[in-house]
Amino acid sequence: MSARPSKPARERNDVFVDNLAGRHRAASIWQSLFLVSTLIGIATLTILLINIINSAFGYVALQNENDPQALLAAAKEAGWLSQDFNGDLAEAPQEALIEILKDNISAGLFRRFESEKPLAERSQEEIYALVQERVVAPQIVETWSLIESLTQRAEIEARVAEIPNGALEFRSWLTPGFISRPQNSDPQIAGVRTAILGSLWTIAITVLFAFPVGVAAAVYLEEYARDNFINRVIQTNINNLAGVPSIIYGMLGLAIFVRALEPISSGTAFGVGGAEETTLNGRTILSAGLTLGLLVLPVIIISAQEAIRAVPRSLRQASFGLGATKWQTVWSHVLPNALPGVLTGTILAVSRAIGETAPLVVVGASTFITFDPSGPFSKFTTLPAQVYQWSFRAQGEYRNLAAAAILVLLVLLLTLNFTAILLRNRYSRRLA
């Protein structure tokens, strides 16, 4: 570094200029600027979270296709319900609900329900759910965000009053039902179960592939590799791979796993899979998992290398001194001591893989899948791909669904990161 003489003229004249106050002023102005940029970062994070929570809860204006009170009145008239019944539709006896259902849906649909499970054998709640879904059929007309719901209550109520047959309901889009229901084209009953299962399957394959390979590569580079040309190439190459955009991995996966290895990735080579699919191709969980595996491999290798490097030399020397071979030393002494560090790195890599969207969309995360993935050869969708799909139509209820799915995704990631931090803390305590 070069210490630039600040004002040479001054030195020549040898006049003392008292500029200390100005320098201090500049210092404090800049200090606040540095602080402000930090605060901007924190503010953004806060706004981002508020923005998501804001969309995940709020009022919805519902319009019923059939008014529940009118249905009850009609039921009384037809004699399915006693005249002195004055509860809600939800409390109506089962027989009455079955009649209402039969009266309001097509005969074909009624027979289908009957053949799926005889209506008489279903519980009252199940029948009520059917009536609610098929007969009352509330449609979402408009949705409001949480902040709007809290601040503009009167205006919202005025709007809803204009809707014939309309009702106002405060809704949390993130419900146990949202997590446990499969994807559906109707935003009212759409859920993320298929997406969560798809994410878990994909990640399982990613870990099964990338963890052993990554750790093995790290062991090779740290314990076995001599400093020669090939090993330097491998090391440089791993560092470069860590900087390749994820979408390029998606294209690699598309060309290699989905197309070139189609018989393997679609499962036809093993004579399995594809039973429930109409178009059989390599756009399966296996392809996606392997693609993500290649993507996180450099990250896992680099973090595992650091963990292995941190194991003290003396441990290895003691092991060699007792006559252990290289592999015995690595397996029984180096790896167990490096394991917490390796696991932390792997968990962080995995949490990156869970949030990865672009490569999976390229490899073929089909966004509309209503059935649960049944194995590595299933078609699939993942949580971030689902968020992408819903965000794309960022209006009305899809925006709320996307926000709720993001909350699920963030909770999943936080859990993983928290585990990583716990592991790290436990590890450092043991060494201390």
Place this chain on the structure above:
Amino acid sequence: MQLESTARTPAGVQLDLRKRRRPHEVLLQVFLFTCGALSILTTIGIIVVLIRESALLLNAPEFSLTEFLTTTEWQPHNGKFGVLPLLNATLITSLIAMLVALPLGVGVAIYLSEYASPRARSILKPVLEVLAGIPTVVYGYFALTFMTPLLRSIFGQDIVRFYNMASAGLVMGILILPLVASMSEDALSAVPRSLREGAYALGATKLEVAVRVVVPAALSGIAAAFIVAISRAVGETMIVALASGAGPAFTFNPFESAETITGHIVRISGGDLSYDSIDYNSIFILGLMLFLVTLVLNIISRVVVQRFREVYE
């Protein structure tokens, strides 16, 4: 000197002193090497795939390289292969992102390494890490549902399109901010204490120490952070795919919608793509461009760190 291969213990038991052959150790070493070499296979795989698929397009009769690099319409199925609109959108969104991320990122880094108390740092650094760990698709949602409405309410609905490059670029800047901040902070923290003490002893203020002594000493690390950030911005996909628009357009107005290279790849390949169609091959030539640009940027950043690093002791 010839060693005896056998020896006797005092009790008369014969011992075999030859080195035992351990074939499984050799096998294991081969396996470990294979795993390491897999990374090279990955690189080769990427290069071969990208070049082979783009070669199909390069050899197509209706394709010419000059047209590819100079014309401004990208409609592969109509035989129009001008990459400029996609490239232009990528550059504009990345530029906006850098304008946000560089000053803020360096500001955060200087604050964290020079001003913040250890306590403040122990809170702020995890916050930045959280910011870095949020999936990019969430940032895309944020751009679409927060940044775009904000821009539209500031500049007017007629000027700012619903999908626009400015919103995508700004949010991308926030995405890259933690990367720039943490890489720069590492570089600043690596500057030895003695340099700071020396400057203080000469009567420098805290700002003068930070800006005239510490930052120049860490300049190679900060420059490397900039370059890595550019490469990240160029390769970033989900934010631009969601917020920047779904159609190539050649415009310099950041409030217009225009599709970037990555956004185009993800949109084309996300649909039901038929293999060996002109659309399929054309995304690989875009991928090849993207790969080369990011590779060169990453190599430059490594060279910058190695060549220009100020080494103390």
